[in-house]
Amino acid sequence: MGTIRANPIHLNKYHRSRFKKLLLIAMLLVSVTAGYAWSEKTPAIEYQVKASYIYNFLQFVEWPPEAVAGGTIIVCVLGEDRFGAALQAISGETVRGQKIAVRHFKGTEGLDACHAVFVSASELAREQSVLQRLDGRPILTIGETSGFTDRGGVINLVRIANNIRFEINQQAAEHNYIKISAQLLQLGLRR
Amino acid sequence: MNDIAAQGAIGKNSAYDGGRLAARGFVQRMSIKKKLIVIILFLTLFGLIIIFAGMTINNRIIFGKGMRKDMTVLADIIGNNSRAALTFNDPQTAAEILAASRANNHIVHAVLFDAAGKKFTEYIRERDTVRLPSSSAEDDIGIFSNSHMTVTRDIFLNERRIGRINLTTDMAEWNDSLRNYVIVFVLLTALTVAITLPLAFSLQRIITAPINNLVETAREVSRDKNYSIRVTKTSADELGVLVDGFNGMLAEIQHRDAELRDSHYSLERRVAERTSQLDTLNKELEAFSYSVSHDLRAPLRHIMGFVELLSGKAPEFLDAKSRHYLQVISDSARQMGHLIDDLLSFSRMGRSEMMKTQISLDALVKEVINGFQEETKGRDIVWKVGPLPEVNGDSAMLRLVFVNLISNALKYTRPRQQAIIEIGCSPGGQDENVFYIKDNGVGFDMQYADKLFGLFQRLHRSEEFEGTGLGLANIRRIVLRHGGRVWAEGAENIGAIFYFSLPAALNAEDRDGINKNKGGVFYDGT
Numbered sequence: 235m236g237t238i239r240a241n242p243i244h245l246n247k248y249h250r251s252r253f254k255k256l257l258l259i260a261m262l263l264v265s266v267t268a269g270y271a272w273s274e275k276t277p278a279i280e281y282q283v284k285a286s287y288i289y290n291f292l293q294f295v296e297w298p299p300e301a302v303a304g305g306t307i308i309v310c311v312l313g314e315d316r317f318g319a320a321l322q323a324i325s326g327e328t329v330r331g332q333k334i335a336v337r338h339f340k341g342t343e344g345l346d347a348c349h350a351v352f353v354s355a356s357e358l359a360r361e362q363s364v365l366q367r368l369d370g371r372p373i374l375t376i377g378e379t380s381g382f383t384d385r386g387g388v389i390n391l392v393r394i395a396n397n398i399r400f401e402i403n404q405q406a407a408e409h410n411y412i413k414i415s416a417q418l419l420q421l422g423l424r425r
Numbered sequence: 426m427n428d429i430a431a432q433g434a435i436g437k438n439s440a441y442d443g444g445r446l447a448a449r450g451f452v453q454r455m456s457i458k459k460k461l462i463v464i465i466l467f468l469t470l471f472g473l474i475i476i477f478a479g480m481t482i483n484n485r486i487i488f489g490k491g492m493r494k495d496m497t498v499l500a501d502i503i504g505n506n507s508r509a510a511l512t513f514n515d516p517q518t519a520a521e522i523l524a525a526s527r528a529n530n531h532i533v534h535a536v537l538f539d540a541a542g543k544k545f546t547e548y549i550r551e552r553d554t555v556r557l558p559s560s561s562a563e564d565d566i567g568i569f570s571n572s573h574m575t576v577t578r579d580i581f582l583n584e585r586r587i588g589r590i591n592l593t594t595d596m597a598e599w600n601d602s603l604r605n606y607v608i609v610f611v612l613l614t615a616l617t618v619a620i621t622l623p624l625a626f627s628l629q630r631i632i633t634a635p636i637n638n639l640v641e642t643a644r645e646v647s648r649d650k651n652y653s654i655r656v657t658k659t660s661a662d663e664l665g666v667l668v669d670g671f672n673g674m675l676a677e678i679q680h681r682d683a684e685l686r687d688s689h690y691s692l693e694r695r696v697a698e699r700t701s702q703l704d705t706l707n708k709e710l711e712a713f714s715y716s717v718s719h720d721l722r723a724p725l726r727h728i729m730g731f732v733e734l735l736s737g738k739a740p741e742f743l744d745a746k747s748r749h750y751l752q753v754i755s756d757s758a759r760q761m762g763h764l765i766d767d768l769l770s771f772s773r774m775g776r777s778e779m780m781k782t783q784i785s786l787d788a789l790v791k792e793v794i795n796g797f798q799e800e801t802k803g804r805d806i807v808w809k810v811g812p813l814p815e816v817n818g819d820s821a822m823l824r825l826v827f828v829n830l831i832s833n834a835l836k837y838t839r840p841r842q843q844a845i846i847e848i849g850c851s852p853g854g855q856d857e858n859v860f861y862i863k864d865n866g867v868g869f870d871m872q873y874a875d876k877l878f879g880l881f882q883r884l885h886r887s888e889e890f891e892g893t894g895l896g897l898a899n900i901r902r903i904v905l906r907h908g909g910r911v912w913a914e915g916a917e918n919i920g921a922i923f924y925f926s927l928p929a930a931l932n933a934e935d936r937d938g939i940n941k942n943k944g945g946v947f948y949d950g951t
Binding site for chain 1: 506507508509510512513515518522582583
């Protein structure tokens with residue numbers, strides 16, 4: 235199991251035709267900083283990377299068929315949205331024939347309808363209860379706080395040095411009826 | 426320039442031709458049996474090579490297709506496994522995935538490219554770190570030339586191309602199987618030759634046996650001169666036709682031989698018959714002429730005796746006319762006497778045995794010339810006698826030769842104021858001495874030269890020059906009995922040269938042998 239050297243991503247270069255303009259800009263920005271240490275002063279870039287990670291996770295995750303029967307994969311952001319346009323850019327994209335929709339939530343009300351929930355760092359206080367609420371449902375939980383996976387979250391984005399890596403809690407995924415591709419598991423941080 | 430070039434070309438050509446001729450000579454010297462075996466083996470090997478080449482090419486194509494398929498599947502599997510690593514930009518994990526290629530130890534090089542075409546990660550088989558085929562090399566199509574095959578596959582994720590993979594494999598597997606093919610081919614070839622060679626040996630007999638039979642018979646025929654042999658015909662093909670032709674020729678030769686032999690025998694028989702008939706006739710004729718000559722002498726002697734007696738009494742009884750008649754009778758009778766003497770002498774020369782001794786011709790010729798002293802009184806004669814050798818022969822006969830020739834010379838030089846008579850000897854051809862008697866007499870026309878030595882042949886009227894026409898014939902007979910030859914040269918009113926040859930430096934026994942032989946060859950009545 236390798237550690238992820240999450241250099242700023244330039245893989246979206248060839249998505250040009252499909253991705254929205256903003257994502258393109260984000261990607262270009264990522265490219266500009268390629269190979270450079272990435273500082274607090276550029277928080278936007280961190281979330282651009284995280285946005286593309288979220289999009290890419292969708293491609294290596296499978297929901298139970300009945301859960302995605304609606305033809306749409308709903309990606310929800312709980313709490314403070316620091317993605318800005320970066321996440322909005324993936325809205326409308328398709329993954330395995332299913333459209334992606336991005337929604338924002340301040341509270342847990344209606345969160346059940348989501349397929350993927352990004353729990354913002356701002357929700358650390360009620361993270362546990364949110365996770366408990368979503369437990370056992372076919373929902374991919376993504377967090378960005380230390381110990382997120384320990385608390386029952388499925389994927390946790392971790393910043394190590396200037397790179398973004400991720401941890402996967404496979405038991406939590408199985409518990410939530412979510413199948414994570416072996417390839418993605420292979421890339422996850424060793425826990 | 427051109428000439429030199431042309432010469433060079435010719436030289437080259439001739440060298441080439443020489444080589445080819447030598448090669449052809451080698452092939453030509455081979456027996457038909459060997460040629461057939463070589464041809465059979467050559468064709469067999471040629472066929473095997475074509476089959477081997479065809480099968481190898483076919484196998485190589487099948488192998489190439491199979492390998493491409495396998496490599497494509499493998500590239501797709503590795504590519505798909507690398508999708509997450511490509512997506513999350515994790516070259517290290519990608520390298521681990523690529524390293525799984527190690528399981529297939531024919532993969533030399535695996536390269537993962539990102540969507541932009543930049544190299545993402547690669548795997549290199551450990552033992553190949555030194556030399557790698559260019560990763561950009563396109564698929565090989567060659568049969569034996571390329572040592573590697575590269576397959577390129579795009580990697581898709583969610584219908585987007587996210588990268589590309591190049592897999593390069595060595596052809597060790599093919600080389601292994603090629604080696605196996607070659608081993609199998611060599612073994613098969615050895616087996617084929619082992620089977621074909623004895624077969625070729627026995628099958629070539631179909632063709633060579635009749636030929637050898639023919640050759641053997643031809644050899645036997647030419648060695649034994651036996652034309653009654655026939656070749657047995659064993660096949661109805663071209664060789665059969667050849668055998669028929671050969672037998673036909675032999676039959677023809679045999680037939681002609683028999684005919685020739687028959688005609689030869691009949692000819693010899695006829696010659697022998699004629700010869701004995703001639704012999705008998707000749708002997709009868711000889712005996713007849715001898716006895717006639719002999720018997721003619723007695724009456725002639727009476728005529729001459731009584732004419733003499735009558736002449737003694739003539740002055741008293743006879744007038745001048747009658748005396749003249751008596752004179753004519755007397756002259757004619759004398760002439761007839763000479764004729765009979767010569768005939769008897771000629772006859773004797775053919776019949777009598779030769780008494781051979783060593784004779785000094787110098788002395789003999791001197792005696793003969795002296796014998797003519799009386800007859801030539803009052804004539805101006807210049808004698809030129811060269812040194813003459815000793816010869817072995819019948820002295821009386823050879824004396825007669827010189828007497829006749831010198832008497833001829835004296836006779837035909839009579840019209841000359843001064844007669845010049847040369848007698849000499851010149852060593853002629855091998856083993857013979859040539860003698861000549863040359864005069865400046867009336868000579869003769871060369872067109873009658875061959876008639877000179879004939880019996881009763883005369884070139885001059887007897888009113889001019891007396892003679893019986895037997896002298897030269899007699900000389901010829903004597904010289905022939907001595908093993909020599911006679912001939913003459915002459916020109917009218919200038920002179921004549923008479924030649925005769927005698928064998929030189931032979932001892933008595935040899936000459937006797939020769940004479941006996943000559944006696945058989947030259948008919949002389951003995």
